[in-house]
Amino acid sequence: MSRYTSREWLPHEKPNLPGSPSTPLHPTPKRLAFGIVGLLVALTGGLGNSLVVANLQFLQGSLGATAAEMAWLPAAYVMTNVSMNLLLVKFRQQFGLRTFTELFLVLYALVTFGHLFVNDLGSAIAVRAAHGMVGAALSSLGLYYMIQAFPAKWRLKALVLGLGTSQLALPLARVFSEDLLQIAEWRGLYLFELGMALLTLGCVFMLKLPPGDRFKTFEPLDFLIFAILATGIALLCAVLSLGRIDWWLEADWIGWASAGAIVLILGGLAVEHNRSNPMLMTRWLGSGVAIRLALAVILTRMVLSEQSTGAVGLLQVLNMGQEQMRTLYVVMLCGAVAGLAVSAWTINPEHLFMPLIIALALMAVGSAMDSFSSNLTRPANMYLSQFLLGFGGTFFLGPTMVLGMRHVLTNPRNLVSFSVLFGICNNLGGLIGAALLGTFQIVREKYHSSMIVEHLTLMDPLVQARVSSAAASYLSSVADPALRATLGTRALATAATREANVMAYNDVFMLICIIAVLTMLWIFVRSLWLMSTTRAVQTTATPTVSTSGASTS
Structure with a gap:
């Protein structure tokens, strides 16, 4: 890896890993701000999909879809969320995590806003796919914000809090999501989701993470490997999400998708195994x-x-x-x-x-x-x-x-x-x-x-x-x-x-x-x-x- 940006770090500022931000000393009010933004970012990363998962039965009637069609909503989120992890680490090493997050937060907000005017299953799936992409970045971003909120001696505790906060999204969504449905039916959920995305975007712009070292990491073959593995993982997620609904041994597409997932994932890993x-x-x-x-x-x-x-x-x-x-x-x-x-x-x-x-x-x-x-x-x-x-x-x-x-x-x-x-x-x-x-x-x-x-x-x-x-x-x-x-x-x-x-x-x-x-x-x-x-x-x-x-x- 060749370095893009270079500077000398003080011992307490040096990034722990390539692509992570530096850790300078912050005054207490700024640490508190980092903690609040980290909490908001981590919850936003999981709350949108959790609101949908907690209310699939209600959304099914609003969208006029079958149970099998509704299962594509959480499946689309997992497909893109897992796949983006393949690129995210290298992306933040070369361009910075904040650039990735701001780009996809804007995309996520635009798609969510557009879905408010288009009441169909296709646009709902597009929102979930966009949320999966941005959610992959927000989970890491929330972790880094939480690390900035704690001194070096408590960094391990910050790691636990930053990682575990996103796990609170589903039980939290179940607590208050019914009230959102009463406001404007399915639009109540998406209005809240849009508000969280815009609030997070504003906070990320206002309170920026400290800089870190950046390296040239991407190679042209990386994008081919990503396309192969992402397609294979998406097929696997589709099979696991809908297998028990369409039933494993009755739907022909499950067999074809399973075979395709195995071939694509093993093929991508075989190419990776032999790369320098x-x-x-x-x-x-x-x-x-x-x-x-x-x-x-x-x-x-x-x-x-x-x-x-x-x-x-x-x-x-x-x-x-x-x-x-x-x-x-x-x-x-x-x-x-x-x-x-x-x-x-x-x-x-x-x-x-x-x-x-x-x-x-x-x-x-x-x-x-x-x-x-x-x-x-x-x-x-x-x-x-x-x-x-x-x-x-x-x-x-x-x-x-x-x-x-x-x-x-x-x-x-x-x-x-x-x-x-x-x-x-x-x-x-x-x-x-x-x-x-x-x-x-x-x-x-x-x-x-x-x-x-x-x-x-x-x-x-x-x-x-x-x-x-x-x-x-x-x-x-x-x-x-x-x-x-x-x-x-x-x-x-x-x-x-x-x-x-x-x-x-x-x-x-x-x-x-x-x-x-x-x-x-x-x-x-x-x-x-x-x-x-x-x-x-x-x-x-x-x-x-x-x-x-x-x-x-």
Whole structure:
């Protein structure tokens, strides 16, 4: 890499990594301003998509779309968000992160503003794609702003806060998004999203990050590799997002997209592997360190899918509305904030495995508690379990990031690869979790439904009494006895389906608990092995002190 800008930095100002800003000393008011802007930037990066995810059912009616079509909205966000991580690190090394952010914030604001006048699915997908691109930059930008807000001795705490703030977006969106819908239906969401984008853009222009070193990093082949890998990742995201809706083995496009994703991703990595100056360090990505890090992040993100896919899905099956679940969303948000605060307060670079074990243990306990749900379960019954899951979800994130950063600091060439790996695992972990748990829930619902229906026969007096009781409830509105009997049978079938769904969600919660426990045991065994090998190396390396008192003559 050839340097674009060069200057001598004081020891406390020197950027930690290529492409990051310098860290000069700031007065306290300016540090506070950096912290506020960092919080705003990080929330803006995730809040727009979270507002859509939290209100897909309401937006579906407004846009006149099917469930499969609506699934393209969060899928478009993940597609562009993951792909832009491939270019973002090199872009900020060569041109600066602020240039990238300002450019795409303006694009994001323009697309969002245009969607207010065009009420169709295509423009909504375009907004989500634009938000995915700018969201990739905003997550890094929020992290850098937060680092400026803290002195050097607390920089690790700033890293945790800057990284974890974006995780608060989804529970925060669930708390107040219904009020936005009441203002102007779907336009209320997009007006708020546009306002956040414009506010963030103004703050970024007014309070600029300190400069950093810039290097010439891009090569012409980088853009070809980006096009290949981005297309492959986009196909993979589409398959994971819509597979359980169009169903994995029934839609032809899923097979073609899966094959295309495999060919494109492997082909792009093969070209990268043989380049003299690759964009991705494939040898590091194939190392045990990178594979273990990716697996830990993916498994933990899958466990965290219990909140969005499991608990919320169960309560919706039980006909709980947004207003009835608002207090539960507040509890989820409080748990996430508490986990983030405790993680920042207690993080210790010498003890990074213990927070991961504690986080997974808390999430396992929360999932196990939810696995005893019934048709009488209400949001109040899930306050404790969801608090534990929210706490664990943000408590694990900082230590995981720091563990990976160790290998970047020893070899800065791994920075792009680490950023891409962490971003992909975070996003795909959520998609894989939703796809796996959603599919598992559907399969188990069919199984439990067949078992329940198998024992429902009108020859059974209890079943006959249940049908008669349901039919009697229509006595005042339906005069035809045959129609009332049909409606009574239909009511019984609806109750059976509800019970099958509840039992299926209990199976989902237990599966999540098992995944969390197994992941926790794996990390615990790995930490014990590392401790034993480290002690063995230290013992071997300790010089032996001679006590014989021999002297040379």
